Amino acid sequence: MQTIEKNLLYFLDNKPYINITNACSNSCVFCIREQKQDVQGANLWLDKDEISTQEVISQIEQNKEKIETSSEIVFCGYGEPLIKLDEVIEVSKYLKQNFPNLKIRINTNGHANAIFKKNIVPELKGLVDYISISLNAQNEEMYNKISRPKIKNAYEEVKRFIRACVEEKIDTTASVVYNVPDYDIDVERCQVIAKSLGAKFRARDFIPNGY
């Protein structure tokens, strides 16, 4: 496993991921960062949170050949990528210009519109090909238990964000993690909610201690 200084970019099964921040407005009980210091050998703890777009681009350029053979790159690491909205947009523009065949995915907790107090989804249009949003639960009570959000009305905000992405015609998937010990996630109910919001649905089994 190649290790990269500051790990703004890492690879899982040869697929590139961008780790743009360690900040998050959730504290999910199943979060990988609660369990491990690394993801397949890449330490994703950043030594500072004020990273520049140029730092991310420079790590991408150092791995240009490997990225050129990939079909997709994902904003996903030890934090919520859209907290760094400006950097995500700038890096995505760079990727679209320099790797036109590469699809861009963002894995997000869906809090961005609440955090920025405006609809940021139109800013992603044309840059982000796929967005995966953590619905995480069938109702607010369970969401608050399993995701432990730091913002108000988080569950409603997540559902609104899912709908905003669908309305912008971004390929949108609502996701849940099930089989987390002590948390009774109603996967079928979550699927119905995702469908009612117009999104695709993905449920993934909880994997203790890692990917």
Ligand code: SF4
């Ligand atoms: S939203 Fe993602 S990064 Fe944030 S705590 Fe949950 S799993 Fe971890």
